[in-house]
Each structure stands twice: as structure tokens, then as C-alpha cells.
Amino acid sequence: MLGASPIETWEGAGAIFTFAAGGASLWFWLSVALCIVPLVVSLIAESAAESEHG
Amino acid sequence: MTPEIQAAIDMTTSINLEVYYYWCTAIMILIHAGFLMYEMGASRVKHTLAAGTKNILAFAFMIPTFWMFGWWIYLSMTNGFTPDFAAGASGVPWSENMGPNLQDNATGVFWGAFTLFACTTASIMSGAVIERIRMAAFIVLAVVLGSVVWNLSAAWGWHPDGWMVKKWGYHDFGASGVVHMISGFFALGVLINLGPRIGKFNDDGTSNVIRGHSVPMTIVGLMLIVVGFFGFLGACVLYGGTAQWVNIYGGPTTLSAICFNTLMGVAGGIIGGYTKTRDPFWMMSGALCGIISVASGLDLYYPGVTFVVAFIGGYLGPVFAGIIEKFKIDDAVGAVAVHGMCGVIGVLAAGVFLSGYPTHAEGIPPISLYGQFMGMLVMAALGFVPGYVLSLIFRMMGILRASDGVQLAGMDVEVPIPAYPESMQTNNKFV
Numbered sequence: 001m002l003g004a005s006p007i008e009t010w011e012g013a014g015a016i017f018t019f020a021a022g023g024a025s026l027w028f029w030l031s032v033a034l035c036i037v038p039l040v041v042s043l044i045a046e047s048a049a050e051s052e053h054g
Numbered sequence: 055m056t057p058e059i060q061a062a063i064d065m066t067t068s069i070n071l072e073v074y075y076y077w078c079t080a081i082m083i084l085i086h087a088g089f090l091m092y093e094m095g096a097s098r099v100k101h102t103l104a105a106g107t108k109n110i111l112a113f114a115f116m117i118p119t120f121w122m123f124g125w126w127i128y129l130s131m132t133n134g135f136t137p138d139f140a141a142g143a144s145g146v147p148w149s150e151n152m153g154p155n156l157q158d159n160a161t162g163v164f165w166g167a168f169t170l171f172a173c174t175t176a177s178i179m180s181g182a183v184i185e186r187i188r189m190a191a192f193i194v195l196a197v198v199l200g201s202v203v204w205n206l207s208a209a210w211g212w213h214p215d216g217w218m219v220k221k222w223g224y225h226d227f228g229a230s231g232v233v234h235m236i237s238g239f240f241a242l243g244v245l246i247n248l249g250p251r252i253g254k255f256n257d258d259g260t261s262n263v264i265r266g267h268s269v270p271m272t273i274v275g276l277m278l279i280v281v282g283f284f285g286f287l288g289a290c291v292l293y294g295g296t297a298q299w300v301n302i303y304g305g306p307t308t309l310s311a312i313c314f315n316t317l318m319g320v321a322g323g324i325i326g327g328y329t330k331t332r333d334p335f336w337m338m339s340g341a342l343c344g345i346i347s348v349a350s351g352l353d354l355y356y357p358g359v360t361f362v363v364a365f366i367g368g369y370l371g372p373v374f375a376g377i378i379e380k381f382k383i384d385d386a387v388g389a390v391a392v393h394g395m396c397g398v399i400g401v402l403a404a405g406v407f408l409s410g411y412p413t414h415a416e417g418i419p420p421i422s423l424y425g426q427f428m429g430m431l432v433m434a435a436l437g438f439v440p441g442y443v444l445s446l447i448f449r450m451m452g453i454l455r456a457s458d459g460v461q462l463a464g465m466d467v468e469v470p471i472p473a474y475p476e477s478m479q480t481n482n483k484f485v
Contacts, residue, residue, distance in 0.1 A: 010156075013156050014150060014155055014156060014157040014158075015150035015151075015153065015154070015155045015157075016154050016155065016156055017153035017154040017155070020150060024148055025148060028122070028147055028148060031118055031122070032122065034118075035118055035119065035122075038111075038193075039190045039193060039194070042189040042190040042193065043190045045189070045468050046188050046189060046190065046453075046456070046468060048468075049456075049460050049467050049468045050456070050457050050459075050460060052467070053457070053459040053460045053463040053467055054456075054457035054458075054459040054460055
């Protein structure tokens with residue numbers, strides 16, 4: 001996590017987000033994964049409800 | 055003019071643009087607040103929080119998925135289904151434009167506004183399917199609608215380089231087709247596979263009215279949606295800096311034009327809904343019907359035309375809902391009628407009243423009834439087919455519809471807290 005800054009000075013800076021200089025893809029794929037996990041959570045909750053009431 | 059003064063003017067223009075779309079986006083969130091109230095109010099007590107959870111998740115899932123691939127689809131798919139990778143390069147999530155960038159004041163606020171359009175499309179479908187759809191299937195359907203299908207429709211018909219615009223002069227200023235028809239017809243495709251709520255239809259073919267638990271909440275929610283529409287329609291106008299405002303196609307317009315016609319559309323729709331039903335639910339749904347029925351031409355209509363067409367939309371909304379019900383389709387909030395069918399009116403009305411208006415660039419045909427009619431067909435198909443096919447797959451997998459037992463107990467059995475202290479579960483199919 002250290003060294004995430006893509007800039008050393010504000011002078012003429014463009015993209016200033018963390019990991020703009022490299023390493024952003026890890027966070028992209030983590031974001032993708034975190035969108036899939038709740039689908040699984042939802043399916044588990046649905047299955048439990050179906051078992052109890054279905 | 056010195057370079058310093060020019061730079062100051064340029065920076066002021068950039069910041070004005072940012073401020074304008076930033077607050078349009080904030081106001082558009084009221085659409086979602088309104089849909090949230092609308093859906094929860096339209097649900098029976100035992101389904102209230104499941105409906106609310108579903109709506110909130112539609113909002114939440116739209117944002118990251120629009121960042122991951124939605125914006126890229128809009129920028130790159132203007133030719134149809136073949137992506138233009140060069141045009142979409144700035145929209146991939148690892149682009150320097152898709153995060154804080156001191157050289158780019160525009161991408162974030164435009165992305166934000168388009169994301170909120172996506173949230174609106176998902177919310178429209180969300181209301182139609184309450185009280186029986188399963189959550190995981192709904193989330194996937196919402197993402198496909200909001201972060202894929204709406205982006206395709208916008209790339210084709212709501213972009214100066216969209217193929218429908220270049221081929222037919224398709225004009226859809228306020229998104230009657232690209233948002234409302236797409237969502238309404240997508241919802242129709244899902245509803246066919248999802249089936250009705252338990253108790254909605256009788257064996258003899260007649261139907262029962264299933265009342266939500268809070269009509270006042272529903273009505274206030276609808277009014278919030280109307281407020282949010284000012285952000286929505288305001289975001290359909292592009293800030294021109296030192297020049298005139300332009301519509302999404304680059305044609306000149308003014309915010310005053312939008313103000314005239316949005317207000318006249320709201321009023322026409324409410325009065326049309328009242329004339330038909332005297333029912334406050336359909337009066338406020340009529341407001342949506344009214345705006346949607348005139349949205350394609352809001353930038354150009356005479357306010358008197360807007361009022362008359364919106365009145366017709368507000369009057370016909372409940373009629374469309376009745377017709378849809380005759381086909382044994384249970385649309386819990388009238389989304390197909392309000393958004394799908396009034397969207398058809400909106401697209402075609404622009405063809406009737408705006409025929410002959412020049413478009414934004416040389417070589418692009420003027421607005422015509424033929425172009426609008428063809429655009430209407432494309433929007434209906436583009437909305438319906440993915441909704442129908444995907445929901446059919448989910449139905450075959452057995453993950454689309456909650457079992458009768460869960461529906462009778464109430465979808466809130468999946469939610470860890472009750473909606474109200476007096477909430478109770480009941481197996482009465484009408485309660």
C-alpha cells in the first residue's frame with residue numbers, strides 16, 4: 001500500500017489517483033470480486049428462506 | 055487577450071461545467087429516493103423491506119459496474135455491436151480519465167450523470183417485479199439493464215455519432231426511448247417469465263387489486279421522482295462554456311426551453327391522470343406519463359403542444375396498464391405502461407411535431423416520423439429481448455421466482471429486521 005502516489009510534485013500533474021503509475025489492476029479485480037460476493041450471499045439467504053418456507 | 059486571461063476563462067468554463075453536472079447528479083439521486091418510497095409503499099407490509107433492499111442494491115450495483123464497463127460501452131458502441139476501441143479508450147476503468155485527474159474536469163461528472171441514468175433504468179424495472187422476484191437474479195438483471203442495455207441504447211440513439219442518429223436523424227432529447235422504453239420493455243420481458251403475484255389473477259381470468267400498504271408513501275415518492283427529473287433533464291443539456299447550451303446531439307437549446315416544457319409536461323400529465331381516474335396514485339404516475347410522453351422533444355416543443363401531449367400521456371397511462379393486465383401480466387407499479395408505452399408516445403410525438411427540424415451536423419437527416427418510428431422499433435426490441443432471454447434462462451435455472459411459501463410468508467423473511475414494530479407474517483395471499 002505504501003508508495004501508491006503517482007506524483008512527486010503537483011506541478012503539471014494529471015492523473016493523481018493512487019496507483020495511477022501502476023498496480024491499479026489489482027484494485028479493479030478486487031472491486032469485481034466484491035460485486036460477486038454479495039450475489040453469493042444473496043443466493044445463500046434465498047436458499048435458507050426457501051428451505052424454511054418453500 | 056493575454057494567455058493568462060484566456061487560461062482564466064478556460065478554467066472558469068471547466069469549473070462551471072463541473073459544478074453544473076455535479077449538482078444535476080445530486081438532484082438525480084432524488085429519483086432513486088422517490089422510487090424507493092414508491093416501491094416500498096406499493097408493497098404489502100410483509101414485502102416492504104425486501105422491496106426496499108432490492109431497490110437500494112440496484113442503485114449500489116449500478117455504480118461500480120458502470121465504472122467497470124458501462125461508460126466504455128457508451129463511448130465505444132456507437133456503430134452497433136462492434137466496439138470502436140479507440141473511441142472507448144478513455145472509458146476503460148484503468149484509463150487516466152477514470153479517476154481523479156487534474157487535467158480532466160469533465161469525465162467524472164459526465165460519468166456520474168450517466169451512472170444515475172443507469173440507476174433510473176434499473177429502478178424502473180425494480181418496481182414492476184416486487185413481491186416475488188429473487189434478489190440475486192434481480193441484481194444481475196438490473197446490472198444488465200443499467201450497465202449494458204441502456205448504454206447500448208444511448209450509444210446508438212443518444213450520442214452525436216450514434217448510428218440511429220446518423221442514419222435516421224433520431225431525436226430523443228429527454229430519453230423517452232433510450233431510458234424509458236428500454237426499461238419498460240425490458241421489464242415486460244422479465245414479467246412474462248416471472249409470472250404474477252400469488253392471488254393477482256383468478257381462474258376465471260379476472261384480476262384482483264393488490265393494494266400496497268402505504269398509498270401516501272407511494273404518492274410522495276412519485277413527487278420526489280418529479281423533482282429528480284429536473285436533474286435528469288438538466289443533465290440532458292450540455293454546457294457550452296462561452297457559447298449556447300446544446301442538446302446531447304450538439305443542437306442548440308436553452309435551459310429555459312427545458313423549464314417551460316418540463317413543467318408543462320408535469321402539469322399536463324397530472325391533469326390527464328386526474329381526468330381519467332381521480333386517483334392520486336394515477337395523478338402522480340400521470341406526471342411521469344406526461345413528462346415521458348414529451349421527453350423526446352422537450353428542447354423544441356411549443357409549451358401548448360407539450361401540455362396537450364402530456365395530458366394524453368397522463369390520460370392513457372392507466373388505460374395502458376389495464377390493457378397489459380388483460381394479458382395476465384402483473385406489473386405491480388405500472389412500469390410497462392408508464393415508461394414503456396408512454397415512451398412510445400414520446401418517441402413518435404417527436405416524429406409528428408418535429409418533422410423537418412434540422413439536426414446538428416451536415417449529412418445527418420432531419421428529424422422525421424419515419425426515423426422516429428424506426429427508432430421506436432429498435433428501442434422496443436433492444437429493451438425487450440435481453441430482458442426476456444435472460445429472465446427465461448434464470449427461470450429455467452429455478453432462480454428467478456421465490457417459492458409460493460416464501461411469497462405467502464412475505465419476502466421480508468430474507469431481511470434481518472422488520473419494517474414496522476407491528477410487522478407480522480401472514481399466509482393470507484391478499485395481505
